[in-house]
Amino acid sequence: MSRCSFSSLPAETVFSILKAVLEDIVQDDMMITPEVEHQMLAGGLPFTHTMALVCRRWRDIVYSAPELWTRIFWIISVPEMEGHHHINSQLEKSGSYPIHLTIFNSWSHKRGIRVILHCIAPHLQRLKSLRMANFYEAHNQPHLDTLKGYAPQLQSLQLTDGKHIHHCTNLKSRLKLDCPALRIFHVDKIVAYNLNHEWLKSNLTHVESMTISCGSGSDGRTCSVQAVGLCRTLEAVPRRIPCLTLDNLQLSESGMASINQAGVKIGADQVILRESIDALAAIEDICQTIVIEQCDSIHDLQRISLPSSLRSLELVGCESEEPRRVPDTRTWDGDTVTITDSHSSCIEIILHLLGAPFNDHSCSLWCNVTTLKLVANGDFVLNLPMTLLKAMISSRQGAAGQDNSSGKNEEDRVELESVSPLMVFHVHGGQPLSLEERTWFEKRVKDFVWDYKRE
Numbered sequence: 331m332s333r334c335s336f337s338s339l340p341a342e343t344v345f346s347i348l349k350a351v352l353e354d355i356v357q358d359d360m361m362i363t364p365e366v367e368h369q370m371l372a373g374g375l376p377f378t379h380t381m382a383l384v385c386r387r388w389r390d391i392v393y394s395a396p397e398l399w400t401r402i403f404w405i406i407s408v409p410e411m412e413g414h415h416h417i418n419s420q421l422e423k424s425g426s427y428p429i430h431l432t433i434f435n436s437w438s439h440k441r442g443i444r445v446i447l448h449c450i451a452p453h454l455q456r457l458k459s460l461r462m463a464n465f466y467e468a469h470n471q472p473h474l475d476t477l478k479g480y481a482p483q484l485q486s487l488q489l490t491d492g493k494h495i496h497h498c499t500n501l502k503s504r505l506k507l508d509c510p511a512l513r514i515f516h517v518d519k520i521v522a523y524n525l526n527h528e529w530l531k532s533n534l535t536h537v538e539s540m541t542i543s544c545g546s547g548s549d550g551r552t553c554s555v556q557a558v559g560l561c562r563t564l565e566a567v568p569r570r571i572p573c574l575t576l577d578n579l580q581l582s583e584s585g586m587a588s589i590n591q592a593g594v595k596i597g598a599d600q601v602i603l604r605e606s607i608d609a610l611a612a613i614e615d616i617c618q619t620i621v622i623e624q625c626d627s628i629h630d631l632q633r634i635s636l637p638s639s640l641r642s643l644e645l646v647g648c649e650s651e652e653p654r655r656v657p658d659t660r661t662w663d664g665d666t667v668t669i670t671d672s673h674s675s676c677i678e679i680i681l682h683l684l685g686a687p688f689n690d691h692s693c694s695l696w697c698n699v700t701t702l703k704l705v706a707n708g709d710f711v712l713n714l715p716m717t718l719l720k721a722m723i724s725s726r727q728g729a730a731g732q733d734n735s736s737g738k739n740e741e742d743r744v745e746l747e748s749v750s751p752l753m754v755f756h757v758h759g760g761q762p763l764s765l766e767e768r769t770w771f772e773k774r775v776k777d778f779v780w781d782y783k784r785e
Contacts, residue, residue, distance in 0.1 A: 341391050348381055348391070348398055356401055356430050356459070377401065396425030400458075403432045404446065417449040428458035428483050447477060454479050454507070459486035459514075477507055484509040488516035490543055509533050516541040519552060519579070523559040527566035534567045540598075541575040551580045554588035561594035561612070574598035581608040610634045623647055628676045631683065632695075636662040645680070649673040665750075666701040674713045677704065681715070685729065685749065686722035697749045706759025714760050716767065723774050726751050753777060 339347075355377060378399055382392040392398055402420045421429070433446055450457065454477065487509065505525065512533050517525070522542045534540075542560065544552060552560070560579075564571070574596070581589075586608075589595070595614035602621040603609055607630055613620065615637045621644040622628070628650035636643070641664050652675065667684070669677055682688045683695050684702070706712045729749035754777040762782045763771075771778050 341387075344388065344391050345395055345398075349395075352377060352398060352401060393423075396423060397427050399423035399425075400427045401430045401432075404434070417446055421449065421453060426456065428456050429453060430459040431457065432461040432463075434463045451477060451479075454481045454484075456483060457481050458483045459488075460484065461486070461488040461490075463490050479506075479508065481507050481509045482511060485511055486514035487512055488514070488541075489521060490516060490518055505529055507533070510535060512536065513538045515539070516543070518542070519544045519556065519560060522563050523556050525563055525566075527563070530563065530566045531568045535569060537567065537569065537571060539573045539575070540564075540567070540571050541577060542579065543577040544579045546578065551582070552585060554582075554585045557581055557585040557612075558588050558592045558594060561589055561592070561596060564596060564598075565594060571598040573600045573602065575602040575604065576609050578605040579603070579609045580606045581612065586611055607631070607634065610636065613637050615639050618642065619644070621646065626650070628679050631679065632660060635660050636664065638663065640664050642666040642668070644668045644670070645672055645676060646670045647672060648676040650675040650679045652678075660695060662696045663698050664696065665698050666703075667696070667699055668703040668705065670705040671707055671710045674715060677712075678715055678718055681718045681722045684722050684752075685725040686718045687725060700750050700752060701754040702752060703754075703756045704758070704760065705756075710759065712757065712760045714757070720770065723752055723755070723771075727774060755779075757781065 378392055378401070381398075382389040399420055402417065402424075404417060429450075431450060484507065487507070489505075506529075510533060513536055515534060515537055519542050564574070576596070589612050596609060596612045597614045598617060600619040600621065601609075601613055601617055602623060603625070604623045605625055607622055607625055607627065610620070610631075611634050616639045617637045618640065619642045620636070620640055623646045625645075626649040628645065628648050629652075640662070643662075643664055643666070645668070647670070649672070667680060669680060678686075684699055685696075704712055704714065726749050730751040752775055755771065755775040756777075756779040758779075758781045760780060760782050763780050768780065771780065
């Protein structure tokens with residue numbers, strides 16, 4: 331087979347490759363945490379400029395293809411007129427194609443965002459995605475009023491402030507875009523709390539993913555009034571949200587009490603809780619899937635009730651403190667648990683909730699779970715507690731009457747009633763398993779898979 335160098339590829343092929351890469355980056359832009367290779371650092375060159383520097387042929391291809399100039403990524407850290415020239419230049423290069431605009435504002439360049447918004451205002455009808463980070467000045471001043479009008483192609487709108495939203499003195503919602511095609515909506519909690527409900531009803535008819543960010547660390551603490559207001563904002567969305575992400579939403583006991591007193595709930599088909607699981611008790615009962623990400627307090631699951639209709643629980647990148655007592659009566663009727671890239675401390679807590687004895691006490695609070703999946707992605711390697719795993723499986727078997735156990739711990743302990751045995755147990759990325767151990771699991775679990783990381 332003859333070899334073909336990249337430089338000999340037809341111009342059309344090179345263009346198609348570059349366009350595919352650009353589309354992948356644009357899709358990644360719409361995620362909450364873009365991949366590292368797609369993030370832009372101050373002073374770096376956008377994708378299209380970088381490709382144009384490869385060689386003269388590539389430069390000619392890039393500069394003759396307006397589709398490749400549709401992702402405009404700008405960090406406001408330059409003089410006002412220079413930013414004006416850059417944005418106008420790229421808008422011109424993109425022709426009449428839909429554009430994707432990302433703006434990172436700077437605390438020391440307060441006027442820059444006004445210039446950018448004035449530049450893009452005439453192009454609203456071809457705006458397909460808009461991300462603005464550190465936009466506090468545009469929210470505090472009437473700059474967002476510049477973006478007023480019909481944006482029929484806008485599918486992704488992300489307005490996040492980072493840590494400066496508390497500088498705002500005027501929190502009245504300034505969103506006046508008419509964007510009925512919106513699918514992805516990401517805002518900070520203060521903006522979400524102040525959103526005009528009529529605007530939500532008009533523009534979130536087709537929303538697929540909504541994210542509310544609450545800041546990092548203690549910034550995530552949400553007062554009672556805001557907690558109730560966020561629930562009312564979500565209720566104003568005209569459709570049931572397919573996927574809702576709550577990023578570090580921390581609720582106090584008084585906040586939960588206010589939510590219950592107001593008779594409001596957090597509703598979505600799938601809810602992703604990042605860092606904090608305080609909002610678990612506020613999720614409505616008909617939620618189908620809950621995903622907990624990057625949380626180091628999984629031990630709190632033993633004190634928080636899960637929604638009654640929840641079928642699937644996923645934990646990603648989680649840790650836990652060591653339990654100090656037998657879990658209480660917070661039962662759950664779901665059937666599937668998936669744990670991905672999580673510390674062994676997190677896995678141990680879940681195994682106890684599934685029935686592994688704790689200080690000689692057996693208490694399976696999640697009686698109906700029949701599927702457990704443990705997954706390691708990339709370089710992550712699961713460190714699985716084999717003794718606890720076997721104890722959990724044996725305990726559930728005994729409670730279900732599948733071995734000689736009576737369903738009651740012999741040393742007086744908590745009776746296990748109506749417990750389903752584990753039917754599906756998949757491990758992807760665990761430690762190597764001996765033949766003896768593999769045989770043990772295969773005899774006790776109907777659908778057993780154990781893949782391990784190879785050096």
